[in-house]
Amino acid sequence: MKKIIDFIQLNGKALVLIIAIVTAFMSVRLGEIEMKEDEETFISPNSPVLKEFREFKKTFESNEGVIVAFESPNIFTVENFKYIEKLEAELNKLPGVTNVNSLISANNVNGVEEGLEIYPVIELVDITEANVEKAKEKVIGNQFYEGVYISQNQKVTALIIELPGMFSGGSDSLAKLFYKKLTNLVNTQELETGLRLYIGGDIVTDASIEQLMDKDLALLFPLSLLLSAIILLFFYRKLVTTIVPLVPVLIAIVWVLGLKGWTGVPMTPISITLFPLIMVIGLANSIHIINHYKRERQFESNNSEAITKTLQAIIKPCFLAAFTTAIGFGSLAISDVTGIKQMGIFAAFGVMSAFLLSIIIIPLSLKYSNVFAESKPNIQSRNSITRLLLGIDRLNHLHSWKVMLVFLAITVAIVINIPKIKVEGSMASFAKENTRLRQDIKFLDSNMSGINAYELIIKGSENSFKNPENLTKLDEIARELSENSEVLKTFSAADMVKTINKALHANNTDYYSIPCTETEIAQYLFLYEISGGDELSSFVNEDYSVARVTIRTSQMPNKMQKEFVSSLESLMLSNFGGMDCEITGFGMLMNHINENLISTQVESILMAFGIILILMFIMFGFKGGLLSILPNVFPILFFMGLMGIFGIDLNMATSIIAAVTIGIVVDDTIHFFFGYKNEMQNVNNPAIAVTNTMLKVGTALCVTSLILTLGFGILVFSNSKFIGDFGIMSASAIASALLGDIFISPIVLIKSKLFKK
Amino acid sequence: MKTTLLVLLILFSTLLNAQDGRAIVRLYEKEMExxxxxxxxxxKLISKNGxxxxxxxxxxxxxxxxxxxxxxxxxxxxxxxxxxxxxxxxxxxxxxxxxxxxxxxxxxxxxxxxEKGKSFLGTDFTYEDLGSEKSSGITYKYLRSEQLGNIILQVVEAVYTNPTRSKETGYSKRILFINSENNMLVKTEFYGIEGTLKKILDCSNFEYYADSKKWRPKTLIMKNMEKETQTILQFxxxxxxxxxxxxxxxxxxxxxx
The missing domain is CATH 2.50.20.10 (Lipoprotein localisation LolA/LolB/LppX)
Structure with a gap:
């Protein structure tokens, strides 16, 4: 330890130079950080689930699609049809768009006496009341229209924009340009017509979230900086003493961002929290060093000696505090959710960088400036905290069992709400309820056939799906699924074959069935294909060896999702047991992400808890280690119970609170137990030792907890619901941890008589 | 006076270019008649995934x-x-x-x-692509000559001046590359209404049928740049x-x- 301190003291200027060089090096790539939010934010590109999903998209040439919808009491009017025509023309002009389909432009396969008609349901040049009525007859009950271009209640119509491969090729700027022009068009149209247009699709969700991320970056960084400055100004009362402690954390943030730039790891929605977190967590190091130095300077006239004594006393606890916090974040590295894994690693790096920079920069500032020694503390606030702590100490001594009982009652009352927590893997919930993105998705989800799709992929041999038996089985799967109330719609090649069969027999409904021979099916599908039907490749592959059944469902709770997937598995097994079958689709991705979020929550907390427990055993022995964990279990159970009570979902951000906060709140316990251990060596009386510890350490615990609670609390101003929930829940965990440390810790120490000789 | 002369000169050269372009395409049409x-x-229909x-x-x-x-x-x-x-x-x-x-x-x-502007038999060709040059609503403009190996290509721009036809076909213009020796079309670039390149047609393996005194390509490759698909016609x-x-x-x- 002495060697480290001497090294810092002797090589201060050289170390500053090295910091400057590293900072300059890191700054080079600051501008190259990308904002990213896509499937890979959640799932590793090597994950079999993502691979299967991408393989499916490739096989069935599943293009990116964007939906634009509007509502009207009666869609089937001349005015609405003319507006759909106008809107479609405008949407067609957007960059990257290859096709727009709507109620009036999608081709309808219709059987007539002498043959087959493949036309839209209305001729654009002839939109009259009578023709609109005829179009309505063709559309109602037509499964290729209902839930796709028209809602079941016939009050909402949708236009579907096709955006082929160019967006999946990584052309991010084109997707952004498309989104910008789309929103401009929507705004103009809404102003012109007074209609409310609803938009949805992956591109819309991603671009909206990236906009929210931009806003958050612009808001949260200055806000956390301002908060930190206010707190520092409150305690130290001078501008210089406010600025200096901020320097190490600001440099640490540059390092983190620089490392992101150099490693090419993008900013994801969750990593937005890095700025305020590193800021408030890192600031604690500077505050501890300065506070200790100020106390030393009251007794030590030699500045250099005071600094050495400060570092001797502070490096170890500060390192332990930073290290446990880094463990909390670092434990997230085991998560299968890519964004969380990256966030954990970079936050851990940031926290340790802030520690390293603080123990170099702050002592150097103290060496060359006397301003910290001269700054007067805010006595009044300190006295009121002391009075409060003494009151709590008295309560702990006189009513220890009652206090414990109250905590137990609170814990039980809150814990019973934990099972109410819902898992929400969808990125759409990143945005707040009142945002346009959320409102639009909710509207489209409830009016059209849902965004939650499962895809059954069945792999046979060449021409397997020209075989009537296999097509009948596809049809049977759809029939069985239609009995499930969660299933909104199913599509497969069987529907197409049945529709053509009926159309070729003058729309006779007796022929809405799978033909008996393979040749008939082959020729019907060929007919469909050469008649301009381009949907076929969406349901069977080129050589008819792989078929797909699309199942659109309503949003289901996690448990129901799992049951649904296992029912799909048994359905596939009973119908296509001899073939290779897979379940993929957006619903499956969500299912996988949800499971990953739960396992992230459980595994990361176990890992962080395990490592911290080992550290506690090393520091306080077996009994002390176990006792030190008790006050830290309370805040974890407390915030999880609050999540259940207030209906806050377990999502990408909230799933990491437990691991992150355990690393942070355990610092206070370490300080309290260390303080108590020191006191016991002097007084060997648990009751007196606890009171003395409360007075010496309690104020610092309250101040750092206040800073951290406010620091996390400002995240509530985020434009994102994710980040807001994360901030408020973390803040509640930290605040409740303080209660654990000033109530539970003293009582367990008194009752256990730990460290008594 | 000078200005009037200049305007007349530009008008005349434009007319000459238009005439040239149309004449070149007419020779190709005659060859195909x-x-x-x-x-x-x-x-052969090749999908996006190969x-x-x-x-x-x-x-x-x-x-x-x-x-x-x-x-x-x-x-x-x-x-x-x-x-x-x-x-x-x-x-x-x-x-x-x-x-x-x-x-x-x-x-x-x-x-x-x-069918207008729609796929021909499920391929990347449309009926328009395979039909004869119906020059109404299209203005031909000679652009330049290009050398391709030993042959000289006349490059002609066919602009759809009639908005209805443009809408029906989905094209704003085509750039035709015509072999000046045998008047055969070697390549066509198809541009969408927004001016983006939609498709490219390459014609090759030309064979001369002496009895009818006609040239014909034995290979046509149509690449769809938007859908990333292609169709090969091998005669x-x-x-x-x-x-x-x-x-x-x-x-x-x-x-x-």
């Missing part, structure tokens, strides 16, 4: 005395669609009446679809102006397959 033609070909579908077919075309076109297409492979045949006859109104014969139904069915043979029986282009013939 025939009263009838039969060709056997293999059609998988292929192949079909073998015989296409017969005929233009009658009233200058109305008729086509008869017979599919001979793969086995499950063998015998499927397609008949398209231009009616008096200038639209195409289309019928399809499916062997499994044992009779023909009339197909009525909005086995052409029979040009051999006098195809007009009865081939009748419903009775279609159903007697």
């Amino acid at each position: 025939s009263t009838d033609q039969e060709a056997m070909l293999t059609m 998988s292929t579908r192949e079909r073998t077919l015989i296409i017969s075309n005929r233009t009658d005395k009233s200058n109305r076109d008729a086509s008869y297409i017979y599919f001979s492979a793969p086995a499950d669609i063998k015998g499927t045949a397609f008949l398209s006859v231009e009616n008096e109104a200038g639209n195409d009446d289309q019928w399809l014969f499916l062997p499994t139904l044992k009779r023909s069915r009339r197909i009525s679809s909005n 086995e043979y052409y029979k040009i102006n051999k006098g195809i029986d007009p009865n081939r282009f009748t419903l009775r013939n279609l159903e007697s397959n």
Whole structure:
């Protein structure tokens, strides 16, 4: 330890130079950080689930699609049809768009006496009341229209924009340009017509979230900086003493961002929290060093000696505090959710960088400036905290069992709400309820056939799906699924074959069935294909060896999702047991992400808890280690119970609170137990030792907890619901941890008589 | 005076260029003209992910005395669609009446679809791409000459000046590359209404049919830049102006397959 301190003291200027060089090096790539939010934010590109999903998209040439919808009491009017025509023309002009389909432009396969008609349901040049009525007859009950271009209640119509491969090729700027022009068009149209247009699709969700991320970056960084400055100004009362402690954390943030730039790891929605977190967590190091130095300077006239004594006393606890916090974040590295894994690693790096920079920069500032020694503390606030702590100490001594009982009652009352927590893997919930993105998705989800799709992929041999038996089985799967109330719609090649069969027999409904021979099916599908039907490749592959059944469902709770997937598995097994079958689709991705979020929550907390427990055993022995964990279990159970009570979902951000906060709140316990251990060596009386510890350490615990609670609390101003929930829940965990440390810790120490000789 | 002269000069040169462009295309049209033609070909459809579908077919075309076109297409492979045949006859109104014969139904069915600008038999070609140059609503402009190996290509821009036709076809313009030696089209670039490159057609393996004194490409490759698909037409043979029986282009013939 002495060697480290001497090294810092002797090589201060050289170390500053090295910091400057590293900072300059890191700054080079600051501008190259990308904002990213896509499937890979959640799932590793090597994950079999993502691979299967991408393989499916490739096989069935599943293009990116964007939906634009509007509502009207009666869609089937001349005015609405003319507006759909106008809107479609405008949407067609957007960059990257290859096709727009709507109620009036999608081709309808219709059987007539002498043959087959493949036309839209209305001729654009002839939109009259009578023709609109005829179009309505063709559309109602037509499964290729209902839930796709028209809602079941016939009050909402949708236009579907096709955006082929160019967006999946990584052309991010084109997707952004498309989104910008789309929103401009929507705004103009809404102003012109007074209609409310609803938009949805992956591109819309991603671009909206990236906009929210931009806003958050612009808001949260200055806000956390301002908060930190206010707190520092409150305690130290001078501008210089406010600025200096901020320097190490600001440099640490540059390092983190620089490392992101150099490693090419993008900013994801969750990593937005890095700025305020590193800021408030890192600031604690500077505050501890300065506070200790100020106390030393009251007794030590030699500045250099005071600094050495400060570092001797502070490096170890500060390192332990930073290290446990880094463990909390670092434990997230085991998560299968890519964004969380990256966030954990970079936050851990940031926290340790802030520690390293603080123990170099702050002592150097103290060496060359006397301003910290001269700054007067805010006595009044300190006295009121002391009075409060003494009151709590008295309560702990006189009513220890009652206090414990109250905590137990609170814990039980809150814990019973934990099972109410819902898992929400969808990125759409990143945005707040009142945002346009959320409102639009909710509207489209409830009016059209849902965004939650499962895809059954069945792999046979060449021409397997020209075989009537296999097509009948596809049809049977759809029939069985239609009995499930969660299933909104199913599509497969069987529907197409049945529709053509009926159309070729003058729309006779007796022929809405799978033909008996393979040749008939082959020729019907060929007919469909050469008649301009381009949907076929969406349901069977080129050589008819792989078929797909699309199942659109309503949003289901996690448990129901799992049951649904296992029912799909048994359905596939009973119908296509001899073939290779897979379940993929957006619903499956969500299912996988949800499971990953739960396992992230459980595994990361176990890992962080395990490592911290080992550290506690090393520091306080077996009994002390176990006792030190008790006050830290309370805040974890407390915030999880609050999540259940207030209906806050377990999502990408909230799933990491437990691991992150355990690393942070355990610092206070370490300080309290260390303080108590020191006191016991002097007084060997648990009751007196606890009171003395409360007075010496309690104020610092309250101040750092206040800073951290406010620091996390400002995240509530985020434009994102994710980040807001994360901030408020973390803040509640930290605040409740303080209660654990000033109530539970003293009582367990008194009752256990730990460290008594 | 000087200004007037300059304006006249520009107008004259524009007119000259337009004339040149149209004349070059007219020579190509003349080369492609025939009263009838039969060709056997293999059609290969390549999807975005690289998988292929192949079909073998015989296409017969005929233009009658009233200058109305008729086509008869017979599919001979793969086995499950063998015998499927397609008949398209231009009616008096200038639209195409289309019928399809499916062997499994044992009779023909009339197909009525909005084919303009739509895919031809599920390929990357549209009916417009394969039809003759109907120059109404199109302005041809000679752009430049280009050397390709030993041959000189005349580059002509065909701009769709009629918005209705442009909307129907989905094209704003095409750039035609025509071999100045044999007047054959070597390449065409198709541009969408927004001006983006939609498709590229490459023609190669040209063969001279001495009996009819006509050149024909034996390979056509159409690349769809938007959908990332392509269609390859590989011609086995052409029979040009051999006098195809007009009865081939009748419903009775279609159903007697």
